[in-house]
Amino acid sequence: MLPPNATAAPLSERDHVDVLVVGGGINGAGIARDLAGRGWKVLLAERDDLASHTSSASTKLIHGGLRYLEYYEFSLVRKALQEREVLLKSAPHIIRPLRFVMPHDAAMRPAWMVRIGLFLYDHLARREVLPGSNGVDLRASPLGEPLKERYTRGFVYSDGWVDDARLVVLNALDARDKGAELLTRSEVVAAQRHSAQDGEGWTATIATAGGERRVRARALVNAAGPWAESFLRGVARPARGEALATKSLRLVKGSHIVVKRCFQHDHAYIFQNPDKRIIFAIPYEGDYTLIGTTDIELPPEALAGLSKAQIDDEEIDYLCEQASRYFVRPVRSGDVVWSYAGVRPLLDDAAGDPSAVTRDYLLETHEDDGGAPLLSVWGGKITTFRKLAEDAADLVGAMLGDKRQAWTEGSRLPGGDLSEWLGANGSSGRPDQDFERLVEAVQARHDWLPPALARRLARAYGSRIGRLLGAAHSLADLGAQLAPGLYEAELRYLMREELVREADDALWRRSKLGLHYDAAQRAAVARWIAAERSS
Structure with a gap:
């Protein structure tokens, strides 16, 4: 100054x-x-x-907030459900439909109450993309296989998944x-x-x-x-x-753990806990399950000097204990391969329970x-x-004395307009199906890309994948492979286009590749970025 x-x-x-x-x-x-x-x-x-x-430490859901119905937040839920549809269409590469399984536990909430809640959830806002809810016999479904035998029935409903960062x-x-x-x-x-x-x-x-x-x-x-x-x-x-x-503001820390995958299907679970809270168990990064979240209120002074929120042992134990109430195979603290935490800035509405704060x-x-x-x-x-x-x-x-026209509701986020890849038939009206067609088109146009890499790049960059691949006609054209599936061309793209300056930007926010790499591989990426910046 x-x-x-x-x-x-x-x-x-x-x-x-x-x-x-x-x-x-x-x-x-x-x-x-x-x-x-x-x-x-x-x-x-x-x-x-x-x-x-906070924005990279969420549960990574685009959802109406089913549990907020219990707090009579109908306006918020309706608004969120309306936005859920808008966002699914705006970025089909990073936002996708996800089905959730709620095993019924009569000690938590009676079945009639759950059914009423799901009926409202299905009908508070218009649905064009997502299917509605239904009951499921867990004894006769693969959805019940990971669960303890006492959970014999449940409910299935729809929400969305997002790569929040x-x-x-x-x-x-x-x-x-x-x-x-x-x-x-x-x-x-x-x-x-x-x-x-x-x-x-x-x-x-x-x-x-x-x-x-x-x-x-x-x-x-x-x-x-x-x-x-x-x-x-x-x-x-x-x-x-x-x-x-x-x-x-009321500052509420929410923490998550990541463990090796607890189940093989593509649905997520929502578990009701004895303390009236809920946690999610969500398929994550192919090989893992994401479990969260906690609600720990922090004093305002906790922000002073806070560079990164951290999970504590009590939160890990809580998440493991609650997940283990449902899964046949217990989740233990030693199973945790990664964790993250964020501080949610909630408007102080005088609610006693942090989970009930609007x-x-x-x-x-x-x-x-x-x-x-x-x-x-x-x-x-x-x-x-x-x-x-x-x-x-x-x-x-x-x-400013110049109220200009709103424009974002029908717009696409970068990479979300797949029209140039979808061919003469155009969009199907189902963003998840259009994304699969994008993957097919990428593989057809770049048949030298390994299928897993083509899908990951399409998922991350959508229709902008061409900017990354450029004129490449082989893996060799992408430069050196610095870690499994990560080539110099992608890092150069991230530094040029997406403001990446350090390894954590690329490995933990622009992607979650850091979860799949060991310390030596992450260090190799860090050295390359540092050298590229200094050159």
């Missing part, structure tokens, strides 16, 4: 923007995308990598394609709010790898997730001495104090991010 009495250099045209978005999680990336698509000049600043925190990245890439500037590993260390009468907006200082950068923004969006409250209290400076009022969002415009346009994002869930972003962009436009 500038010393006292120093004169700042005049700002260039590049440093004058309409909107500065603080935070590179799903809400920040979604808002930047929506605003940029409406023609606003947008700058997004993220302290770490895209999706470094890639969802963030695709929103950010679309924002950039529409003119936004993306700054990762760039922290907003000061933001001075000017009065609305001055017409000067905000002056912000951003600490980047190349030094500090000053920008002037007409409006600021605070999408800092768990740090949204502390950003207002400690970084954003008020105009003319007024205090920046802020909501209170997952809905609130957008606060801070208009009552006469300062330059400021919007803060409180709460939210990954399924409703697009609607949140649309609402946020509407509010920002209104504050």
Whole structure:
């Protein structure tokens, strides 16, 4: 920051923007995308990598939230169910349908209550892609084979699976394609709010790898997730001495474990626990099962100096114990091959139980104090991010005096438009079927690709797979294989197109290849990226 009495250099045209978005999680990336698509000049600043925190630590579901019906959150569930259909169509490569099995335990909830809940879940919003719910005799179905004998009946319903970190990245890439500037590993260390009468907006200082950068923004969006409250209290400076009022967040840590696969079929399980919570057991990365989540409330001071949330032993024991209530083969702490945790910033609604705190969002415009346009994002869930972003962009436009047309509902995320690969017949109307046709087309056009690699690349990059493969006609054209199935061409693409700077960006957020590699293979990738950056 500038010393006292120093004169700042005049700002260039590049440093004058309409909107500065603080935070590179799903809400920040979604808002930047929506605003940029409406023609606003947008700058997004993220302290770490895209999706470094909460947005890559979810249960990775696009879902209405079946359990929220018990808390009478009908509006939230309906909104989420509507968005579920929109998102399945927007990115069929990273979002896909998933069927869930709920073994019935009469001690938890009576069957009639479950049936009513599933009826509402099926009918609160229009379904075009996903099938409805049905009962299942677990004694006569492969779905019952992994379960203990006492679970004889159950229910099956639909939701969606998403690669959460890639969802963030695709929103950010679309924002950039529409003119936004993306700054990762760039922290907003000061933001001075000017009065609305001055017409000067905000002056912000951003600490980047190349030094500090000053920008002037007409409006600021605070999408800092768990740090949204502390950003207002400690970084954003008020105009003319007024205090920046802020909501209170409840910080709830959710942790997950990954174990070797517990079952062979492609359905997921939802298990009801004696504490009235639920956990999921989900097929993950082919060879594994993902189990989660916990709800551990954290004090606000826990964020101070927190670089990465971590699971604790009690959470591992809890997840293992609850999963073992259902599976024939117990899940033990020694089975855990990987774990992750994230801090969910939930709007404080005075609920006593962290599991009961609303997952809905609130957008606060801070208009009552006469300062330059400021919007803060409180709460939210990954399924409703697009609607949140649309609402946020509407509010920002209104504050800037130019409310522009919403556009994202029928749009595709990068890689999601498969038309160039699907041939004359076009889309089938079923995103999951269209994705399978994409895989077939990729294999036909690039028959030298091993089938497993062709599917993984199609799943990650969708119709943009051609940008990665370029003019390659053989595996040798992709460069050296740095780890099984990972070639230099893919890493170069990730560094060139997807803002990858470090090995963890590529191995744990742009992909989950790190789960499949040993320490030596991960180190080889890290050395290659470091060498490529320094060359």
